[in-house]
Amino acid sequence: MASRLLLSFLLFLLLSLTAAHKHNLKQKYSHLHFYFHDSITGRNATAVPVTKLAAGAHPQSYFGIIAIMDDPLTEGPELNSTLLGRAQGLYAATGQEEVSLLMTMNLAFTAGKYNGSVLSVLGRNQPLHPVREMPIVGGTGLFRFARGYVLARTHCLDLDTLDATVEYDVHVIHYGKILDV
Structure with missing residues (x-):
């Protein structure tokens, strides 16, 4: 099983590199900075819990709670600052x-240089720690073949x-949009 997984990963990596070479793409580095606003209360909630606390769970861990989110991403920490896009997905305790x-x-992203492009994030977030690092596992549009961290x-x-309200510093390596697809 592990050898199949390794073989699949190596094949994916080879195909990715071949596609980038075929289209003569240059690797780019981008640094993005914005704010993520997660609101689970009130009339304009942007995250909705879809499960309850697991039976017997430590109440301060929130273990078992899953929330679906569609959170605004803004240029500054104020919710009314320039909207750059949305964080759409889920988080599970x-x-x-x-x-x-x-x-x-x-x-x-719905505005600016990256309008229409997407970064995909999948990782662990310990929100009570001062700084958390999460991996970028892919992207679309200008972020094709993206990898990096938040x-x-x-x-x-x-x-x-x-x-x-959470400050996001994003560091990403990508190839950009392939125009002949």
Whole structure:
């Protein structure tokens, strides 16, 4: 089983490199900086829990809760600053002892240079830690063949509602859009 997985991964890597070479693409590095606004309360909630706390779970870990999100990404920390896109996906509380989230989301850009492009993030987020690192596992549009990482820092967190604004520093290597597809 492990050898099949390794073989599949190596084949995927070879095909990716061949496609980039075939289209004579140059590798690019981009640094993006924006704010992620997650609101699970109120009339304009952007994240909706779809499960409840697991039976017997430590209440401060939120273990078992899954939320679907469509959170705005803005240029500044204020919700009314320039909208750059949306973080769409889900997060699941996977830690039994501490708050630890599995994040699976698309950062879909709707403005500026990256309008129409998407970065896909899949990784662990421990929101009570000062800095969290999550991997970028792919992308579309200008972010084709993307890989990199996101550094997340909580800008503000309301402990009563759990609504949060999170600063995102994104470092990504990509090839850009292939025009002849």
